[in-house]
Amino acid sequence: MIDIEKLSFSYDDEETHEKKFVIKELDLYIDKGSFVAVLGHNGSGKSTLAKHLNGILLPSGGKVYIAGMDTADEKNTFSIRSTAGMVFQNPDNQIVAAVVEDEVAFAPENLGVPPEEIRRRVDECLEIVNMSEFAKSSPSRLSGGQKQRVAIAGVLAMEPECIILDEPTAMLDPKGRREVMRTIKSLNKSRGMTVVLITHYMDEAAMADRIVVMEKGSVIIDDVPKKVFSEVEKIKEIGLDVPQVTELLFRLRSMGIDMPEDIISVEECEKVILDRLKGLKND
Amino acid sequence: MFKDITIGQYVEGNSFIHKMDARVKILLSLFYIIILFLISSPVAYAVFTAFTLFLVYLSKVPPKFILRGLKPMMYILVFTAVLNLFMTQGSTVLWVCPFWSTLKITKEGLTTAVLMILRLVYLVIGTSVLTLTTSPLMLTDGIEKILKPFEIIKVPSHEIAMMMTIAIRFIPTLSEETEKIMKAQMARGADFESGNVLKRAKAMIPLLVPLFISAFRRADDLAVAMDSRCYHGGKNRTRMKQMKMTVRDLWATLFMVGFAAAVIFIQKLM
Incomplete structure (x- = not known):
């Protein structure tokens, strides 16, 4: 569907006249x-x-194809x-x-x-x-x-x-x-x-x-x-956050409580925590 | 303060005039104004008055909406009346100012003043009937269609209509924004209400600068959004709402022409 090959986009900085890259040699393919x-x-x-x-x-460099059509072609x-x-x-x-x-x-x-x-x-x-x-x-x-x-x-x-x-x-x-x-x-x-x-x-x-x-x-x-x-x-290193539930389980994990790593929705998280609590009660 | 601005105070309805084609309505309104400026005898005016009242009745628009349109005309009406009343030369003198004999009222002056007021009032009523029964969108579409033939002499009919549509669309957005900026500045001690005209005008400058900047930014965004939706001017463009002339419009036109002929005949006769 979308095919991006080595896409670069740059502009000339007004003061230093250097090329500034906003996007540099990006490859991306998106399926239909x-x-x-x-x-x-x-x-x-x-x-x-x-x-x-x-x-x-x-x-400025590379190609973008949408459904096989080249965006650079005005037609x-x-x-x-x-x-x-x-x-x-x-x-x-x-x-x-x-x-x-x-x-x-x-x-x-x-x-x-x-x-x-x-x-x-x-x-x-x-x-x-x-x-x-x-x-x-x-x-x-x-x-x-x-x-x-x-x-x-x-x-x-x-x-x-x-x-x-x-x-x-x-x-x-x-x-x-x-x-x-x-x-x-x-x-x-x-x-x-x-x-x-x-x-x-x-x-x-x-x-x-x-x-x-x-x-x-x-x-x-x-x-x-x-x-x-x-x-x-890794996500936090680049200055982004993770979903709240993932954050919660991450903190629980770092406190030594065994929790799965791949939980991203509230429903899943609720289930995992409830299961754990039930387990504790039964022990 | 911008809340009072209402462009195209369209009153929804289902009357004969509401259902007419916008193009026909605009052209007939122009025709109405031309007739209004051709006549001058009192009898012709009487017929014209009856016709105007009939139009208002036919439009089923509450008369208070039409009267509202006359309110801002008040000063112009009084000014015109006074000017005509005292300035018209004539033979039959009705009243002479006891202190200054050049100031007098003649019979001719009185008639001219009355007819002049009527002319202005009918002008407003006639155009109000048009704008009150036609939605702004239909109005701009109608103007676009009417201007279409003038494209030969490079009149950008589609662009004019598109600009009017966007202007109408952005009135509420920009007035909301103005209010927001005003409140933000009032919260920091700005005063928009006290002082003389000059002082109040000066207080508007810090309001207008951010408003202009934001308007330009919006225009930029809108242009990109229009581009994204394949806008490329009026060429090969279709419209969802097609304008259709019906028998109704034919009748209205015939009626208008008949009326014009009658009024002008009376005018010539009297």
Whole structure:
């Protein structure tokens, strides 16, 4: 689905006139239907990477292929952007229209889709993100989470194969975050959509099938969540956190209590701790 | 303070005028204004008044919404009336100022003043009926379609409509932001309410600078988001909501033309 070969992105520093690399010789392959989370802190190059995935930024070196299409080829621009849809951080700054259904219709209108087909897609996409009842509302009256779901519907209306989300929950409250994450997860699980989620929330990354950790423009860890978070020390070394439950079990372990290393969800953690407590009672 | 700004105070409804095609409505409103400026005799005005009242009735918009549109016109109305009342030269003098004989009211002055007020009032009512019965979106779409033929002389019709749509979309966002900045500055001792006009205007500068910076940042973000959704101007673009002219619009146009002919005939006759 997404094939990145030796991608580099650099800019000339205005004062020293040196080349500064934001991304350096990065290789990454993302399978169709997978759910990949990209972690890294500010300045690690994760947002820059995202902007390469639909041709907003073009590589200074290397190649990016989306479904076999080279992003550097101008002929492909619109097919790439409709294949790999992108959702941004600030819900307020990506909504164009003053009515929800017109907002969702914006992308297919740009693509020249016939009116009846646009209508069908708008209704379907609002249904998917569970916002049908707000079709006629003004986006300014919606909550952050609802706005972000409308933004997702606006991207889905292009019928993409892949959806890239650049910190979609960073400006939302906990309730909005949950709504948006539930939507993203169901897109991947029930519709087989390829999802690339750029985030700095560990709990969100833990929901993915695969985690890519970036640091200074390169991939330093690339594995399944359970493996990634089992290396608590390594994660902390690069200034990131682990999910709260992993942290809890890590501390218990360092106190000499035998706990498994690969727990990342609250449910699993609850079960492990309860089992231990029951064991203690029986002894 | 920005809460009072309402562009396109659209009142939802299901009346004959609501259901008309936006393009036809805009063109007929222009036509209405042209007729208004062609007539001058009292009888023609009487007919025109009846027609305007009929339009308001037909739109089913509560009259208080229409009157609200007249309120900000108050000063202009009074000013025009006074000017016309005293400045018009005429033969039949009705009243002369006892202290200054150049100041007098003539019969002609009185008629001109009254007709002038009526002209301005009908101008506002006519355009209000348009904006109150057409959603801002339909209005911008209509303008885009009407300007389309002028693309030959390089009028960017799609771009104009897109700018209007985005402007309407961002009014609530920016007013919310203004309020936030104001509160943040008031919390640190800024004073927006006291002092004379000059002082209050000066107090607005620290408000406008952050607002502008944020507006530019938003514009940048929005441009990237629009690019990501394959926006490339008006070329090969389709619309979900198609505008359709119906028999209704034909009737309205015929009615309007008939009315225009009648009023102008009366005007010529009297």
